[in-house]
Amino acid sequence: MNTDCLTIKNQDMKNQYKALKYRSLVLLVVFFGLLSVIVVIALCVGASSISVTDSILALIEDNGMARSIVWNLRLPRIIMALLIGIGLGTSGAVFQAVLRNPLASPFTLGIGSSAGFGAVIAIMFFNGLVNEYAVVTGAFIFTLLSSFIILGVSRYKGATAETMILTGIALMFLFSSLSSFLQYLGTKEEVHGIVFWFFGSLSKAGYREIVMSGIMILIPMPFMFRFAFDFNLMTAGDESARALGVNVPGVRMFSIALASLMTSGAICFTGVIGFIGLVAPHIARMIFGSDNLFLIPASALIGGVLVLSADTLGRTMWLPHVIPIGIVTSFIGVPFFLYLLIKKTKEYW
Amino acid sequence: MLQVENLSFNYGKTCVLKDIDLNVKKGEIISVLGPNGVGKTTLLNCLLGMIKPCFGFIKMDDMDILKMSPTHRARLIGYVPQAFPSKFPMTVFDAVLMGRKPYVRFVPSGKDLEVVSKVLMSMNLNHLGLKDFDRISGGQKQKVLIARAIAQEPGYLVLDEPSNNLDVRHQLEVMDMLKKLAQKKNIGIIMAMHSLNLASRFSDRIVMLKSGCMVCNGTPLEVMTPRIIETVYKIEVNINRINGYPYTIPLNPMPENRIHKELLN
Numbered sequence: 001m002n003t004d005c006l007t008i009k010n011q012d013m014k015n016q017y018k019a020l021k022y023r024s025l026v027l028l029v030v031f032f033g034l035l036s037v038i039v040v041i042a043l044c045v046g047a048s049s050i051s052v053t054d055s056i057l058a059l060i061e062d063n064g065m066a067r068s069i070v071w072n073l074r075l076p077r078i079i080m081a082l083l084i085g086i087g088l089g090t091s092g093a094v095f096q097a098v099l100r101n102p103l104a105s106p107f108t109l110g111i112g113s114s115a116g117f118g119a120v121i122a123i124m125f126f127n128g129l130v131n132e133y134a135v136v137t138g139a140f141i142f143t144l145l146s147s148f149i150i151l152g153v154s155r156y157k158g159a160t161a162e163t164m165i166l167t168g169i170a171l172m173f174l175f176s177s178l179s180s181f182l183q184y185l186g187t188k189e190e191v192h193g194i195v196f197w198f199f200g201s202l203s204k205a206g207y208r209e210i211v212m213s214g215i216m217i218l219i220p221m222p223f224m225f226r227f228a229f230d231f232n233l234m235t236a237g238d239e240s241a242r243a244l245g246v247n248v249p250g251v252r253m254f255s256i257a258l259a260s261l262m263t264s265g266a267i268c269f270t271g272v273i274g275f276i277g278l279v280a281p282h283i284a285r286m287i288f289g290s291d292n293l294f295l296i297p298a299s300a301l302i303g304g305v306l307v308l309s310a311d312t313l314g315r316t317m318w319l320p321h322v323i324p325i326g327i328v329t330s331f332i333g334v335p336f337f338l339y340l341l342i343k344k345t346k347e348y349w
Numbered sequence: 350m351l352q353v354e355n356l357s358f359n360y361g362k363t364c365v366l367k368d369i370d371l372n373v374k375k376g377e378i379i380s381v382l383g384p385n386g387v388g389k390t391t392l393l394n395c396l397l398g399m400i401k402p403c404f405g406f407i408k409m410d411d412m413d414i415l416k417m418s419p420t421h422r423a424r425l426i427g428y429v430p431q432a433f434p435s436k437f438p439m440t441v442f443d444a445v446l447m448g449r450k451p452y453v454r455f456v457p458s459g460k461d462l463e464v465v466s467k468v469l470m471s472m473n474l475n476h477l478g479l480k481d482f483d484r485i486s487g488g489q490k491q492k493v494l495i496a497r498a499i500a501q502e503p504g505y506l507v508l509d510e511p512s513n514n515l516d517v518r519h520q521l522e523v524m525d526m527l528k529k530l531a532q533k534k535n536i537g538i539i540m541a542m543h544s545l546n547l548a549s550r551f552s553d554r555i556v557m558l559k560s561g562c563m564v565c566n567g568t569p570l571e572v573m574t575p576r577i578i579e580t581v582y583k584i585e586v587n588i589n590r591i592n593g594y595p596y597t598i599p600l601n602p603m604p605e606n607r608i609h610k611e612l613l614n
Contacts, residue, residue, distance in 0.1 A: 013466040013475050017442045020479060229456060233447050236434045243397050243430075244450040244501070245423035290438040293456060 024294040027287065031301040035082075038305060042078050042312040043070060047319055077315075080205035080213065081308040081325075084273060085280070087217035087266030089303020091259035092277030093284065093296050094224055097231040098252045099161040105278035106263035109164070110146050110171030112272050115264065117175040118142030119197045119271070120182050129193045132204060139268035146171050147260035151253055159249035160238070164256065200271035200326030202311055209269045216265025220258035221300075227251055228292040235290065273326045276303050279337050286340055306333060350374050351396070351426075351505050351537055356405035358391055365391045366561045369405070373537040375504060378528065380548035381541045383558035384582055389541035390431075392558070393507050396539065398422050409505065423451035427498030431509035431541075433490045437482045441493050444482050445469060448500030468500045472526065488519030495526065499534070506530070508540035512547050520544070524551045545597040549573050557581050569595055579603065 044055040050066045057063055058070040088106065095104040106112055122128035122138030146168075153167045154160075183191050230251050233241040238248045267273060284298035306329060314328040351373040358366040365388045373379050381389050394400045396407060398414045407414045409425050417425075427448070437444065445468060449461040469475045474496055477485055482493065491511060498506055511527065512520040528551055531538050542548045548555055549569035557564040557572060559581045565572050573595040578586050587598040 011466075013442075013469060013478050014462045016479055017440075017462060017466070020440070226455060229450070229453060232439070232443070233450055235439070236437055236444070236447060237430065237432075239399070240428060240430050240434075242399060242419070243423065243428035244447060245418075245420040246450065247419065285438075289440075291443060 021291075021294075024288050024291070024298075028294065028297055028301065031298065031305065035301055035305050035308070038308050038312070039078055039082070042081075042308055043074055045312065045316050046074055047315070076205045076207055076210060077202050077311065078308060079210050080202050080270065081311045082304045083210065083213050083217050084202075084266045084270060085276060085303035085305065085307030086300040087213070087262045087303070088273065088277040088307070089280035089284070089299040089301070090217075090221065090224060090296055091262040091266070092279075092303075093281035093292070093299035094231070094255050094259040095277070096281050097292055097295070098234060098255050099165055100235060101161060101165055102282070103278075104165060106260070106267075107272075107275075107277060108172065109150065109168030109260075110175060111143050111168075111260055111263050112267065113172045113175040113179065114142040114146035115139040115267050116198055116272055117179045117182075118145075118268075120179045120194050123193050123197070124182055124186055124190050129189060135197065136209075136268050140264055142175070143260060143264035143268065146175065147257060151257060154249075154253060159252045161252075164252075196324070197271045198326070199324030200267075200273040200329075201322075201324050202270055203322065205269065213265045213269055217262050220262050223258055224255065224296055225293075227255055228296055231255075231292040232290075271324075271326060273307065273329055275330050275333050276306055279333050280306055282337065283340060350410065351539070352406070352408045353392075353396070354406045354408070356392075356395060356402050356407065358388070358395060358400070358402050364561055366395070366402075369563050371556060371563070371566065373505060373539050375537045376531055376535045377553045378531050378538045378540070378551060379554045379556060380552040381539065381556045381558060382543075382545065382548055382581070387558045388561045389558060390509060393509055393539070393541055396507055397426060397428055420451045423501060423503075425503055426505045426507060427501040427503035429491075429494045429498050429506065429508040429511060431513060433487070433494070434482075439482055440479050441474065441477045441482055441485065442466075442469070442479060444493055445474075445496045445500050448497040451501060464502070465500055468496050472496050472499070486519075488515050488522065491515060491519070491523050492526065495523070495530075499530065503536065505537040505539070508538065510541050510543055512542070512544055520547060527551070545573065545578070549596065550594050573597060 040056070044052040046069070048069055050069060054063060054066040055070055058067040092105045095106065095109060096102060118138035118141055119128065119135045122134040126134040126138065128135040128138065149171060150164055150167045154163050157163045183194055186194065230241070230246050233244055233246050234248060234251070242248050263277065280303035281295065281299040284295055284302050288294045288298045307325070310328040310332055311325045313332065314323040314325050317323065353369055353371040356366055356369040357364070369392065381392060383389055391400070395402050398417070398419070401415060414422055442465060445465045446457055446461060449457055449464065453461060466475070469478055472492060472495070474492060477489060477493070482490065485493070495511070508527070511523055515523060524547055527538055530536055552569060554567060555569055555572040556566045557577060564581055565577055573588060575586050575588055578584070578597060583603045585600045585603055587600055589596050589598065
């Protein structure tokens with residue numbers, strides 16, 4: 001074979017690989033388009049019957065009632081749903097990548113149940129039924145607490161995936177039993193408030209909450225992209241990633257800390273919206289493969305699609321009731337997920 | 350040159366390696382032999398800077414490897430692990446691209462893709478490029494991991510039992526590939542080996558370890574003698590020379606009473 005032929009073949013290989021990645025990029029754009037369509041639909045539907053044109057006009061001009069409903073009720077809810085989907089999707093993808101475990105999610109690591117415990121304490125001892133910020137603060141403090149415990153144990157015992165997952169699962173059981181114990185002691189109203197919080201709800205989403213959640217969810221994002229290639233290397237094993245110059249324990253602890261912060265931002269205002277953190281990355285993996293450079297943004301977009309469609313369905317399906325979002329995400333997410341799981345043709349994990 | 354001087358390593362109070370002196374020149378293949386648990390992998394881990402020796406130095410081209418940044422080290426020394434990742438759901442191209450990590454700032458550049466496709470081409474792996482790593486055979490996986498290490502453009506290569514779990518044909522193919530890489534790219538190769546015959550056929554020098562100490566260091570003809578193999582592996586052997594290479598035929602495990610007698614001597 002002469003050298004010209006070699007160069008051509010060489011170019012060919014490179015271009016084929018590039019074509020594969022362009023395909024993923026196009027798919028990302030498609031999902032972004034899909035998400036935008038769902039945003040528009042979510043803006044136009046709701047309990048009050050405003051026409052589609054009025055809903056969209058309300059965004060740019062003052063048309064009375066419609067403007068107030070769109071700007072004060074629907075838009076904040078949509079933005080919050082997007083933030084939660086993005087936060088849970090991204091952090092789930094990061095947890096699964098750095099812990100090299102398909103079952104890892106913010107909830108298997110005990111972050112969900114510790115947030116719940118924080119909310120329970122706030123409701124029972126800090127007047128959380130009246131003062132909603134007490135609940136938020138409680139949930140926030142306890143998510144950070146549980147991730148500090150996981151990171152602390154990892155620092156002491158070595159930041160391996162196994163140490164972190166086992167610590168997380170132990171914490172999950174500890175915090176859920178503590179929550180149950182407190183509920184056992186609580187009054188009827190308190191228990192009702194707790195159950196409602198655990199369902200998850202977007203009804204209290206306002207612009208102030210959006211700003212705070214947005215800070216916690218969006219600021220860690222660039223770091224996650226920064227480490228995406230390192231995450232790829234870590235799926236091949238700690239040892240070879242280290243031999244290639246990756247500071248494995250450092251990257252793992254830093255990204256777990258940031259992903260916990262994202263989770264916290266997603267759930268402390270709205271309650272435990274389970275499942276998205278587990279499912280969005282898996283759906284993304286089935287469609288995009290395991291390259292974290294694409295998997296992370298794809299998980300964010302799919303998380304957004306799932307949460308927003310679940311919430312839109314939840315508030316329109318059974319009028320005048322609003323079905324709590326945590327329940328709807330599982331209702332539509334689980335069958336969809338099982339469908340993909342059965343239909344998938346190749347091993348993606 | 351990769352120089353190991355006076356290297357000792359202890360796990361707690363157990364001495365694993367003691368006073369190892371060793372040089373690896375570029376273009377040369379060195380096999381480290383010895384029974385299980387003798388410290389071969391520990392020696393390799395020290396060379397990679399993954400663990401810190403208790404005494405002694407490891408220098409690469411006259412620089413102490415422990416004073417280098419991990420990235421700098423990864424540009425000079427490539428590593429092929431013993432076990433394949435159990436699940437690795439990416440393409441072969443992606444797997445080899447990881448070898449570019451020491452040169453990648455955020456995401457791989459066009460040059461990195463270029464290097465990877467050249468490496469795949471030169472190792473005759475281009476037909477696998479877009480296949481999933483999980484779906485290729487064990488022998489192919491081993492070659493892909495070697496390709497990943499070559500994509501690092503290193504001066505030295507460390508391999509942990511590269512012929513492990515491969516069928517006979519793939520063992521020969523992988524060894525032949527390493528021999529060519531050493532010569533063509535002037536890479537110094539050091540590998541832990543279990544197969545005595547592959548080691549004598551393909552190595553320039555063989556190092557024998559016995560309970561953490563270096564028993565001998567020489568050409569295959571110098572090292573592969575019944576006396577040395579019997580003391581290190583505690584087996585009775587027959588050595589035949591075919592095409593100038595010494596081939597070992599293991600006969601029996603040495604009886605316990607003879608082992609004790611040798612220890613007393």
